[in-house]
Amino acid sequence: MARLHDGALMERAAAGLAAAVLDLLGGGYGRRVLLLVGSGDNGGDGLLAGSMLARRGVRVEALLLSDHAHAAGLAALRAAGGLTVREVRDLHPRPDVVIDAIVGIGGRPGLRPAAVEALESFAGVPVVAVDVPSGVDVDTGEVDGPHVTADLTVTFGTHKVAHLVDPAASACGALHAVDIGLDLPEPAVEALQPADVRRLLPQPALHAHKYTRGVVGVRAGSSTYPGAALLAVAGANTGLAGMVRYVGSEAVASRVREAHPEVVGEGRVQAWVVGPGGGNDAAAMLDAARADGVPLVVDADALAHVDGTLPGCVLTPHAGELAGILGLAREEVEARPLAHVRGAADRFDCVVLLKGHRTLVAAPDGLVRATSTGTPWLATAGAGDVLAGLVGSLLAAGLPAFDAASLGAWVHGAAGTRASRGGPLTATTLAGSIPLLMRDLLARQG
Ligand SMILES: NC(=O)C1=CN([C@@H]2O[C@H](COP(=O)(O)OP(=O)(O)OC[C@H]3O[C@@H](n4cnc5c(N)ncnc54)[C@H](O)[C@@H]3O)[C@@H](O)[C@H]2O)[C@@H](O)CC1
Incomplete structure (x- = not known):
């Protein structure tokens, strides 16, 4: 099988994420989604999914938490009519859902102050985590410092240790896995089906x-x-x-x-x-x-x-x-x-x-x-x-x-x-x- 290029994988991940968010919202038109966007590909997934949601009539705002953001994702969101801001005070105060695209499997445990501030500002709004709740240790399921507590986690390819092992597992909420056609390594932790x-x-x-x-x-x-x-x-x-x-x-x-x-x-x-x-x-x-x-x-x-x-x-x-x-x-x-x-x-x-x-x-x-x-x-x-x-x-x-x-x-x-x-x-x-x-x-x- 020919190896898929990373863009294709991200496209699939974002499509699965957008579908899960639409499902949670019960529709697209007129709904409001806030994206919390970090610097890596996890942020890219969020931005690309945001562009797909915007095309379905969702009003999408992205809070950019880092000086860098996934360039193609950013361009796609803007082209679809999504807004990007850098300060919490510039955001609409009542989104229907917050998408945590701060960090995924490349993140270090803990959250930076700007991410903590944004999460606290929207406490009570349902949170969908992209791949893993940001801030947890993906490979051990341990937590050390602030982290996202999600209502739904949409993950790609396979479950990670943090989805299966507490205390991180308890921060995932409901789990939804999207098959994106990855070649998977031997798992560190299995879950019987x-x-x-x-x-x-x-x-x-x-x-x-x-x-x-x-x-x-x-x-x-x-x-x-x-x-x-x-x-x-x-x-x-x-x-x-x-x-x-x-x-x-x-x-x-x-x-x-x-x-x-x-x-x-x-x-x-x-x-x-x-x-x-x-x-x-x-x-x-x-x-x-x-x-x-x-x-x-x-x-x-x-x-x-x-x-x-x-x-x-x-x-x-x-x-x-x-x-x-x-x-x-x-x-x-x-x-x-x-x-x-x-x-x-x-x-x-x-x-x-x-x-x-x-x-x-x-x-x-x-x-x-x-x-x-x-x-x-x-x-x-x-x-x-x-x-x-x-x-x-x-x-x-x-x-x-x-x-x-x-x-x-x-x-x-x-x-x-x-x-x-x-x-x-x-x-x-x-x-x-x-x-x-x-x-x-x-x-x-x-
Ligand atoms: N592996 C794959 O083949 C695929 C990966 N995808 C996405 O890519 C993600 C992994 O992307 P990356 O490897 O770019 O890594 P991440 O986007 O998870 O995070 C890495 C970035 O975040 C910064 N960072 C690390 N810890 C931080 C913290 N605590 N607070 C704030 N910033 C922090 C780093 O400086 C780095 O720039 C996955 O979780 C998934 O969402 C998907 O697009 C599908 C395909």
Whole structure:
């Protein structure tokens, strides 16, 4: 394929951007758009899109934030009747939308004072970011200083790390990707799509029986937290593995059997889930599970007892737990989640699943998958126990740890969104919706 010249790529990017803005505005004629324009090609995208919008009857003003602006973009905007100004006070005070074309993938983190002033002057007006919200660190998702918080981000070619990894991901608003025909490099961070999930999901072979489908064991719960055992078992007992075993005190085990009559007691397993609600028993649970030599999901109270490498296993901390394991402050993990989840995967030589708004799953070789499914309603007691059980069942079914963890996180998020339907949910309803979500997903297989 002949290589496209940069002008053609920018033309495509600008056309996709203009279409998304028209969509947001619900039309063109008589609407007002303010472009915030930086010195590079990101500003060029904005200017060129502005010229396309102006030709559709949109009144376009461009605030030039640098002495330099993309020359062809500037000429196109002016030819289409768009205005350019250099001072905020010369702008129309009430645009319908602000387009952030200050910097894209070539920008350094932070914003200059003139950009901050312009953004503050139009606070409350919807913002569309071109490629990435200006000011965030595109390659790490970190933020350091002021940045744009967008309602919509229109990106080109592929998602970048900042779209998938917090805190920057939370500044993107809705994401819209425009295919401009780029040759793409290997991604630094992946996000599973429904077709990937269908491909990875373990499904029973024609002559399967329960043992060939895998047996998952759960060591969780205590007299103080019996519910954690029930929820971890609920997450494991969604039908993805052939059988679930529970090992714990008789008081808790009898409650597990009452709630889940198909669950059995001690015996051989292909994977263990250890830790939810384990309290003071968590260290002993971890030791007992390790003695079997099968892959583990180490969660909650058991995480504090991880003291060496655990090849083939999955750790499932939230930011506070990861901070505890690494001897850091929680805020430090929240500010640099990608760096710390990668660091932990390397240090413990296992897969680390860092729970959060965008759950990250890192492998020891540096591969990372970010979870794009889920809802803030998932921040509810016991949802993590369900996730640990679910990942354990996928490990027992034979998936490698990286796939089991990232698939589990995707399914957990999607099941949460399905169960929530925009409202509150509990961990019990979440667990119940997992088989339904998978049924919907497999029904769309074609
Ligand atoms: N890569 C490609 O093939 C394509 C790129 N396109 C656009 O081009 C963009 C990248 O363009 P560039 O490489 O020119 O870089 P940018 O336009 O992202 O920014 C670089 C410019 O901004 C200045 N700058 C850096 N940090 C700043 C800051 N914090 N505040 C203010 N100014 C700052 C630099 O001095 C430089 O002039 C992409 O994000 C995308 O919007 C599109 O046109 C489509 C094709």
